[in-house]
Amino acid sequence: MSDYDPNNIFARILRGELPCAKVFEDDHVLAFNDIHPQAPVHVLVIPKGAYISLDDFGARASDTEIAALFRAVATIARQLEIDVSGYRFLANHGTNAHQEVPHFHVHLFGGRKLGPMLSRKTTE
């Protein structure tokens, strides 16, 4: 696995070098609105630790960090009142999933009917 890039955009947000529209923060997690929202609710939930992707997070993060991320997602969904209407929780890992930012993040989508889970388009 390649090394974590400390200058990726989410690392810079975590250091306060770039702004974000914060919706949640605790000791292990930061969550903020996606800059190009694809649904009325589109929040990115990221660990504060330096993890490249879900693969890296799953391999190296502590149980506390992993639990904190899952709890944060559920808390944010309730906070944004999409827990009853429903939401989607998605993580892109690597090239085939089109991961753009090499700091592990999950997308939380809601606020409208989200349609099928995957696009029918299989190539770019």
Ligand code: AMP
């Ligand atoms: P992914 O393709 O899973 O790596 O998703 C990266 C996401 O980060 C995209 O949905 C972008 O719109 C979002 N994004 C990139 N830069 C920023 C930023 N500065 N603030 C908030 N969201 C961002």
